[in-house]
Amino acid sequence: MTTSVEPRTSRRVHIGVGTRIRARMFAARWDQQIERATPGAVVIADSPLAAHMRRITSRSEREQLADALTPTRRSSAGGVSFRVPVHAAALYAAADLIDELTCRLRGPQPVRVRGMARLRILLADGRGPFYRPGPASLNAALRGVLAAL
Structure with a gap:
């Protein structure tokens, strides 16, 4: 997981409604995961974690x-x-x-x-x-x- 929200590509990735709901439901878990992350780790672009990262910034x-x-x-x-x-x-x-x-x-x-x-x-x-x-x-x-x- 990366702690940077800078996109690795120039295109915007669509994150579905279900993914955004999961991102909000487990927001505290994602915050903890971001805090413990190793800098430079990769986040899947359409994952709940990516949706959470986009929202909190x-x-x-x-x-x-x-x-x-x-x-x-x-x-x-x-x-x-x-x-x-x-x-x-x-x-x-x-x-x-x-x-x-x-x-x-x-x-x-x-x-x-x-x-x-x-x-x-x-x-x-x-x-x-x-x-x-x-x-x-x-x-x-x-x-x-x-x-x-």
Whole structure:
């Protein structure tokens, strides 16, 4: 599997509806697979993984993640309620990194799939540094996401 979404050919490959549904149903699995991937590995062009890679680097997904970070950022000041309470002190300490990440997601430059997968994993982990104090540092995790983008 490759962590690059750059096509190996100049033509666009059609991905069927069933494949796109499987890509969404098992999105967390694909995010983990992308994170563990060896750079340069090949992805089958019409596979669910390829569909997932295309979707998570799309403009709409970037905007959705930036929007998800915005209320998260505001919640550190006590504004928004989440199902899993956020770790407000960590969010406050990471405010500059969250702002930089939001700008990067909304910016014109393309993003790499590994960085998007890392961000999705970080936001989805209810036991991770966004939500719980512990040995993992939110600042370090966000710097890793930014580096991978």
